[in-house]
Amino acid sequence: MKTRLIFCAVAVIAFGLYAFNTIKLGAIMGQVAPVASVNSALLVSGADTLKVLPVQGIFKFTNLKQGVYSLIIKGNAPYKDFVLKNVAVKDSATTNVGKIVMQP
Numbered sequence: 001m002k003t004r005l006i007f008c009a010v011a012v013i014a015f016g017l018y019a020f021n022t023i024k025l026g027a028i029m030g031q032v033a034p035v036a037s038v039n040s041a042l043l044v045s046g047a048d049t050l051k052v053l054p055v056q057g058i059f060k061f062t063n064l065k066q067g068v069y070s071l072i073i074k075g076n077a078p079y080k081d082f083v084l085k086n087v088a089v090k091d092s093a094t095t096n097v098g099k100i101v102m103q104p
Helices: 002-021
Strands: 026-033 038-045 048-052 058-064 067-075 082-089 094-101
Touching: 026 038, 026 067, 026 082, 038 058, 048 058, 082 094
Parallel strands: 026 094
Antiparallel strands: 026 058, 038 048, 038 067, 067 082
């Protein structure tokens, strides 16, 4: 009886760990040129906003839930802000938006 109870407990724990382990998160990355044109990169979803500071013009948002986001690149003067809407993120995938050339 004890063996059966222990087996059931182990099975429940294993199932629970597997169930929580199947949730995979995505990412969005890209590059901004010229490097000195960018101040920060923002990612907006509903009322939530994430901010990263690009390094050498490269930015990456990680641990994102599947969904659709808006990407805003804040430009340093005299460069204008850049907005890219409807950036899709899928589970376990990185969406690369490519190279963004900022306009003065």
